[in-house]
Amino acid sequence: MIETLTFTYPASSQVERRAHVGVVASGNCELLLEPHSEQHASVVVRTSAGGYGATWGAVLDRFFARHPVAVRLEIDDFGATPAVVAMRLEQALEQAR
Amino acid sequence: MTPHIGDSYAERDARERARALLDPGTFRELLDPFARMRSPYLAAQGVVSQSDDGVVVARGTLGGVRACVIATDGRFLGGAVGEIGGAKIAASLELARRDAERGMPMRVVLALDTGGIRLQEANLGLLAIAEICDAVVALRAHQPVVAVIAGRVGVYGGMSIVTALCNDVIVTEGARIGLNGPDVVETEAGADEFDASDRPLVWKVTGGRRRFAQGHATALVADDMPDIRAAVEDAFVRNRPFVAIERPEFPDPGLEREAFLRAYGITP
Numbered sequence: 001m002i003e004t005l006t007f008t009y010p011a012s013s014q015v016e017r018r019a020h021v022g023v024v025a026s027g028n029c030e031l032l033l034e035p036h037s038e039q040h041a042s043v044v045v046r047t048s049a050g051g052y053g054a055t056w057g058a059v060l061d062r063f064f065a066r067h068p069v070a071v072r073l074e075i076d077d078f079g080a081t082p083a084v085v086a087m088r089l090e091q092a093l094e095q096a097r
Numbered sequence: 098m099t100p101h102i103g104d105s106y107a108e109r110d111a112r113e114r115a116r117a118l119l120d121p122g123t124f125r126e127l128l129d130p131f132a133r134m135r136s137p138y139l140a141a142q143g144v145v146s147q148s149d150d151g152v153v154v155a156r157g158t159l160g161g162v163r164a165c166v167i168a169t170d171g172r173f174l175g176g177a178v179g180e181i182g183g184a185k186i187a188a189s190l191e192l193a194r195r196d197a198e199r200g201m202p203m204r205v206v207l208a209l210d211t212g213g214i215r216l217q218e219a220n221l222g223l224l225a226i227a228e229i230c231d232a233v234v235a236l237r238a239h240q241p242v243v244a245v246i247a248g249r250v251g252v253y254g255g256m257s258i259v260t261a262l263c264n265d266v267i268v269t270e271g272a273r274i275g276l277n278g279p280d281v282v283e284t285e286a287g288a289d290e291f292d293a294s295d296r297p298l299v300w301k302v303t304g305g306r307r308r309f310a311q312g313h314a315t316a317l318v319a320d321d322m323p324d325i326r327a328a329v330e331d332a333f334v335r336n337r338p339f340v341a342i343e344r345p346e347f348p349d350p351g352l353e354r355e356a357f358l359r360a361y362g363i364t365p
Contacts, residue, residue: 001143020130023110024147025172032130032148048145076145 123157152182171210183225190232197239213254226255268305
């Protein structure tokens, strides 16, 4: 079954534009990142690999601690490892800035 | 056919293939990922959906002429066509036909990389393929429809029928075209008949070089972006009329099987 996780983070900076990276394929994930009108980041993760909420939390905590950006972020995951997710997050931010 | 390292078509994703086929700087996507045209059927089956449903529709120009590139993403569920992605393809072809009828021709390229119908959407996928076939035939009355088969998946199932309806089919050696996929044939007929794990056999029977020799493809090019682009432009310039491949008559099915095996260099 697909597990849906949501996260929110405080934000202090903006992004210029939206970004789309990745693909829903084995060991990979797709990210849709958009500027958020409100001063926080809201994240929705839909994943086919259930039971990894704490791992997702750790990866996203670290990203938003380094980059407190006000974004709406959707992640559709097909079993990406934390390293792949971290790379996709950085890639999306690079495109959005 | 000299390969240029770093300019592979196969290594690009669907969106980048469409961008590279169009004239530089003209790529504009219709119903991009942020349109969130997802399949509504996958989540209920425990499968994660993709924001473009695996189909990229791009407008721009090709050789300076208005163009539309429709590219399927072979990495998402094997590029298989469901209701939403299928509707994107059929609607794009339909719009191109309407434009052609109004005297505004558009170069339409089907950059296919697909296993055929998405099994999770079964009948809806079948309907989509029927609509796409219908749309290709209708559009073909006005202008050529060109297929590029140069991805990692190839073209199988119902989408191989779509390919057969195109005026021009451009393939690479790495491409494959077949109705039933190798695993399907093996499951149906047994590994003695067709061993799907035998990659040389799979390419010998369904590979780009074979399909070109048989006349199922009209151009065989290297996996190189400039070569593929040149072949696409050439296809539109030549404006070949559609020619159906004539099927030889075999009154005796046994004879047909023998002839088939001989054609593939296998001793019956």
